[in-house]
Amino acid sequence: MTVLSSITQNKISDIAKSAYDQAKKSSTYREARSRLREGFEAVRDNSEATEREKGLANLGLVCGHRASSDQIAAHIRYRMIKTIISPPPSLSDQPHLSSYLGLDLRQGCRTPLQTRIGMEVNPYSNSDLTIAHKERIGDGVCHTYKVTLESGETAVWKPVKGEPADRKRKYIPPKTGAEREAAASYIADWIGCWAPKAVYVTVKEKNSFLHWKKSQEKGALIQWIDGETASELKVEPSDIRQYLPQKYEELSLFDHIIGNTDRHKGNWMIGNGDVIPIDHGYAFPEENLKQSKNYNFADETLPLSEKSKLKLQNLMDHKTEISQTLIPFIGDKAVHAMWERVAKMLETGAASPWWHT
Ligand SMILES: Nc1ncnc2c1ncn2[C@@H]1O[C@H](COP(=O)(O)OP(=O)(O)OP(=O)(O)O)[C@@H](O)[C@H]1O
Ligand SMILES: [Mg+2]
Known part of the structure; x- marks a missing residue:
């Protein structure tokens, strides 16, 4: 049949x-x-x-x-x-937003977005986030783990202590990847780009060698994506441009706004209903200067649709609020550089390589 x-x-x-x-x-x-x-x-x-x-x-x-x-x-x-x-979750779907990683993001905050990025300083920072089991994934320079939380949920854990101490990107301070992951997730939500939710938190770890003694460490806890990377699936950025042009534009816009310097084919996935960007630890440079060769969606000029321009304008209209949220995490230089990129796109109506040469 x-x-x-x-x-x-x-x-x-x-x-x-x-x-x-x-x-x-x-x-x-x-x-x-x-x-x-x-x-x-x-x-x-x-x-x-x-x-x-x-x-x-x-x-x-x-x-x-x-x-x-x-x-x-x-x-x-x-x-x-x-x-x-499996269709992708809708970003305006409140149950989805509120339930990821088992936390009610709506409680006590003006918007879910601020709750998430504000976790370090809000009451959730002392919540019972405990890693019950972890296994190393990826072969990158950072230590990345697939973890099972005590609540039973699966997530990705990128501890600060697993980040290299030497500077891997000229304009990105070392050991700040976890904050940058959370900041990227915050921006993704502002522009309606489906990226895994990431929070900057302190977790406890059940350490079997120390008889359940709980250790504490800081890092990024990231929503698990059921999928595989473009590299594993032999997908090229040009395929996305050809077959999913709207998605290409969305990813391009996202990478330009966050100034991503690490978009290679191991850092975007196909899964959970969509093409999904991951790994945003090397984003938000403090200067808009070229510093890697990994710009899958950002190395050529792309005229922006009205929808994308409206998203940029919406960011600009909330400049004070967004800056106040991001500065404690990634610092004012990185935030300033982001606004420079946003302003350039609004001025030219296109996403073109964002770095000065
Ligand atoms: N949210 C996620 N859901 C599912 N798998 C993920 C997720 N994030 C990362 N992975 C898997 O783990 C691998 C390593 O993760 P990630 O790219 O974030 O870390 P990394 O160690 O900094 O990588 P690299 O330095 O190689 O770019 C990814 O290539 C992917 O296969
Ligand atoms: Mg990676």
Whole structure:
């Protein structure tokens, strides 16, 4: 039975789910790969598919073709089709915002955003955030962990003490990655970009060697994304530009605002319904000067849509509030440099390489 003949309802998620289920039942990777290809073609050619769904279907097709074996192609396509099936959470969805990492972000604060970034100084800083289990992930210079909190939730933990003490970027002070992660998450919410929520907190750790003695450390606690990196899935920034142009613009705008110097293919993921930027420890430079070669979405000029310009204007209209929130975390020089980038984009109507040469 082909994917198409098994469809009973003309709903995109049903088409994708049907292809996924049939691929799971396949006896070979080759067969799974073909079943998924049929599913993507059905999604791509369906007039009711959204830009996101069509784009992901095209990505699944093109990246599957690039794979060196049927097994890898099937794996890549599984990931893409899973991403079509699970829609991204809506940023205006209050239950989502309030429940991430088990904290009620609305309590006692004017906006959820301020609560999050203000955690270091608000009552949550002494809340019972305890890491029950952790395992190292990634092979970067920072120590990054997948953790299970005592509450049972999964998150990413990037402790300050795991950050290198030497300066990895000329205009970014060392040991400030955790604050920068939280600041990036705050900005992502202002512009409606779906990035993992990050908070700068103190956590306790159950240390088995010390008989449950709880140690305390500071760092960034980051929402877990069920997905894989662009590098693992063989996706290129140019694919996003071609197949998901709105997403490309969103990521470009985000990276320009935060002045990200570390957007390589290990630092954006496909998962949880979308293309998702991660790893913002090397953002918010204190000077707008070029300092790395990792600018996946920010190394060429991109004219901005009216929607993006409105987002920039909205930031500018809240300059005092945003600055007051960010300065205690990343300092006034980094905040000043951010406004310089925002002003330049508003003036030119484009996102172009943000660093002075
Ligand atoms: N929020 C997340 N959800 C799921 N996996 C994640 C998340 N953040 C990071 N990872 C995984 O962990 C890896 C390392 O994380 P991250 O890139 O944030 O740290 P890093 O050690 O600074 O990396 P690098 O120096 O290589 O850029 C990522 O490449 C990704 O595979
Ligand atoms: Mg990384």
